[in-house]
Amino acid sequence: MHTVEELVEVAMGPVSVFIVxxxxxxxxxxxxxxxxxxPDVASKIVWCLGIQAVFDPxxxxxxxxxxxxxxxxxxxxxxxxxxxxx
Numbered sequence: 001m002h003t004v005e006e007l008v009e010v011a012m013g014p015v016s017v018f019i020v021x022x023x024x025x026x027x028x029x030x031x032x033x034x035x036x037x038x039p040d041v042a043s044k045i046v047w048c049l050g051i052q053a054v055f056d057p058x059x060x061x062x063x064x065x066x067x068x069x070x071x072x073x074x075x076x077x078x079x080x081x082x083x084x085x086x
Contacts, residue, residue: 025050
């Protein structure tokens with residue numbers, strides 16, 4: 001796989017989480033404008049998606065750092081991207 005393709009594949013994880021979050025916020029906003037209400041459970045789900053969208057890259061980096069075996073063995077996304085860029 002080429003370098004650009006690998007970087008795009010690694011970056012698509014957090015980007016896709018953020019896109020799902022934006023879709024959920026849009027549905028929530030549209031529901032509140034059209035029906036003047038949005039279910040409490042659905043609001044909590046959107047809230048959790050927002051937290052995940054913000055912290056997902058940080059959690060992935062933390063896990064990548066904790067399970068790194070060596071600098072030559074790239075087993076996780078962050079270290080794969082780092083080895084490609086070096």
